[in-house]
Amino acid sequence: MTIKLDSEVQFLKGVGPRRAEQLARLGIKTVGDLLLHFPVRYEDRRDIRAVAELKEGETQTVRGVILSFTETRLRFGKRMVNAVIKDATGLLRAAWFNVRSDYLSKKFKPQMNIIATGRVQLARDGTSFEMHHPEIVVVEEGEDEATGGILPVYPLTEGVNQNTMRKIVSAALAGAPALPENLPLPLLAKLHLPARDAAVRLLHHPPKDTHPQKLATFRTVAHKRMIFEELFLIECAMAVLRSRDTDRARGIAIEVKKEHLDGIISKLPFELTPDQKNVLDEIVADISCPHPMNRLLQGEVGCGKTVVAAVAVTLAALNGYQAVLMAPTEILAEQHYKNITRMHGAFSLKTALLTSGTKKKDLIRERAANGEIDLLVGTHALIQQRVGLKNLGLAVIDEQHRFGVMQRAELIKKGASPNTLIMTATPIPRTLAMTLYGDLDISVIRTMPKGRAATETRVIKPSELSRAHVLIHREVEKGRQAYVIYPIVEESEKLELKAATLMFEEYRKNIFPDLRVGLVHGRMKQDEKADVMAKFAERELDILVSTTVIEVGIDQPNATVIMIEHAERFGLAQLHQLRGRVGRGTEQSHCLLAIQYPMSAVAKERLKIMTQSTDGFFIAEKDMELRGTGDLMGTRQSGLPTLRVANLVRDFDILVAARKEAFELIKEDPELARPECTALRKEMERNWQERFTLADIA
Known part of the structure; x- marks a missing residue:
């Protein structure tokens, strides 16, 4: 059978239906999926030391033969398993605590050739060395030659070990056709990046002369290519969204009268901070323009974002437009409703609350559809089909990461290109903001209201x-x-x-x-x-x-x-x-x-x-460093594809370059109509058409 990239993985040599079910848990359904299942790290077997050359206190690798396994009972029911490993220069003891000897003996047999990696310690006799809980890999015939002394380490699932995954990937690389290129060739030449197929093959089987530091930091030319590809595709989507927002039909320009703004601010029981004033200026400038505002407002917990939003929705209402504010919980929606109602009371504006627990929902929907309600505050209930608005001018979404892309889109569809303000109290690292919200203008409130004690x-x-x-x-x-x-x-x-x-x-x-x-x-x-x-x-x-x-x-x-x-x-x-x-x-x-x-x-x-x-932005950066960026801030629900190889902390420099190239390309060729962009266009359609509501890219 001829193997194609879209062939089901079960037909690959060494797989079959049962293993295919296991691989499906990793998102691997086709041969193409398997080729894009990249190593998370590498075992470098090139620097193998003789036992006699080992140095205490260093993590080192030895190659030898297992001579024996023995189990020793310790106090309190604990046990220790010892293995003796021999090479041409001496003996090394490996020790495992609280591990059953029968478990280890099933994996490793005497006379097996193995490679052991671990921290070298001086044994009690003061003359020999030992390793505690070393990583042991069985060396099978021909394996070193196939990998050039470097073994890829893959994400696994139950029932699939590293050796099995390596064999399956190698079979796919040997039998599958070349991966088609998806980036413009002039761009690859400009950035000195290899072709996609070559990069993928190098990721799975790094050359024998690859620098160890580049492997460890994902800075080989193959890694750079695939990291750039992932981030470039995301930034192209952001650029298309930004281009679409700029070029689409005119939005709602709200004429903000100075006396209205001054009147609202004068009714506040406290003075706005400098950051709040700056953000309000940005919002006023946005909603006064004919293009729809599309702004993300982020800030520290308790910094006063809600006050800014309240002023904005009041401005919209005073100028004859309706506004909506969607919150993720009924408790928070009710809190917003009470606070804004107090403000609106001074201006005779009509405010209503719509949640799943609201009574007289039909009456509220009817009044909203007739334009009798100036501001509608609520939860997910706002995006129901039965909720209509006569003249929506401003949509505010609080705690945006609690809502999916489709939910946000449904709220915005309640009007004809309304202005949109998205708020989050979870500070977003700069790299993540560029990636998730590259299509938005971003405002930040950092200063806290006066008098707050740390x-x-x-x-x-x-x-x-x-x-x-x-x-x-x-x-x-x-x-x-x-x-x-x-x-x-x-x-x-x-x-x-x-x-x-x-x-x-x-x-x-x-x-x-x-x-x-x-x-x-x-x-x-x-x-x-x-x-x-x-x-x-x-x-x-x-x-x-x-x-x-x-x-x-x-x-x-x-x-x-x-x-x-x-x-x-x-x-x-x-x-x-x-x-x-x-x-x-x-x-x-x-x-x-x-x-x-x-x-x-x-x-x-x-x-x-x-x-x-207590700095939320510092904490957000540290959080991303500790957790990685696979699903940080609800990435999966946002519609973005999971990052296979890129890391937004480690790869910030590549992200900046990818963003620059993507925005320049979309500015010059917004429809991706050039011949060299045909493959990129198809990749964009495949990646984004359903999951990121970018059907109009096609």
Whole structure:
């Protein structure tokens, strides 16, 4: 059978139906998919040391023969497995703790040729060397020659090991036709990049003379080519979106009268920060133009983005246009509704709330369709087909990463090219903003309102919980309030997490019997949640035990303490979001990160960063470094393809170059009509037509 790139992978030698099902879990369905399943790192077998040449304290590689396996029982039921490895110069002991010898003996047999890599330590006798938990690879006949001494290490799934994956990929490389080029040849020549097929083959089988540092940092010419391709395709889509926004039908130009703007600002109970004023100027300039505004507003937790949005929607309403504000949760939507209603009361504007829990939905829809409502605040309920607007001039989307691309598009379709303001309280690293939102103008609010005290953040060990409870009690005695956050609703033996529902009773009855303790979680009915949140807002509760339902946007300036249980289980961005629930007033606030052991090295690093900085943009950069960029900020739901080889932190220089080339190309050839762009056009259609709503590229 002739193998083609679109052939099902099961027909490849060594695969078959069962293994094809396993590969499908990795997104590999065709031979072409397999060729684009790239190594995540490489084992460099070229620098192999003799046992007699090993140096203590260094990670090194030896090649030898397994002589034996022995198991030793230790105290407390633990065990140690020893293997003796021999080469021509001596013996090396390998040791594994708490690993069954029968498990290792199934993988490795005496007299097997192996390569062992690990940190070299001096044995107890003071004369020989040993490695603890070394990585062992069986050397099969001809394998070194096939890889040039460099082994690719692939992402795997259950049932598929590295040797199997390497053999399957090698079979595909040997039998499949060349991958077609998808980038313009003049561009490749300009940037001195290899053809796609050559680059892919080099990624799987690096040449024997490849520099180790370039392999480790993904800076071989093959890596540069494929990283550039991934980022260039994304930036081309961003450039097309920007071009389309500029060239499409005229938008709604809202004539902003100075007396309206001054009148709104004068009604605010506080002075705007310089950043808020600058962003308002940018928004006013945008909505006054005939082209639709398409702006992303990002800023620190509690920096005052909502106030800016409230001023913008009020301006739209005062000039005869309708505005909508979509929030991800009913709690946040209700909060926005209450705050904006107070502002609109001074201008006799009509505001309505539409969520799944709203009564008289039909009446609100009818009034919105007739133009009788100036501002409609709501949740996903706003994008239902039955919701119509007569004269939509401004759409505001809060906490944008909580919504998918299609949901945002549905809201914007409620009007004829309305102005759009997208807000996020999750600071976005520059690289990610360029990638995810390259088609948007970006505004940033960095300065905090005057009088805000920095939040003190500390890690609370299990032995220190009582001290944390004392601090909470002391703050409540001062008239303040506190949050206690748990990551789940019900007990889970697997995760060993405390349930908010059980701990609520513990707090109410035993820890703080003299205080008023409330509970809110995601499985409560909306009216129940609203009732608890209202009591907390009115200071009828001292402590609110909650799941992460309060992560987004809840504003209670009187709350000065938040204790996050099992903080080691949360990501950096989520921890920072939760910390933002306090520190909203003038009083000193406290964020207590209560931990449980054991804790991973990454978790320790997250907590260290939290205690060192309250800068959301710094934390966002660190979060991306720790987590990578595969699905950061909801990348998958945004419609972007998963990055196979590019990393937005590591590859920022390539991202900048890709963006420059993409925007220049689309500016010169917006339809990709040139002959050399034919393949690129087809690649764009294939990648974006369905998943990023770019059908008009075709």
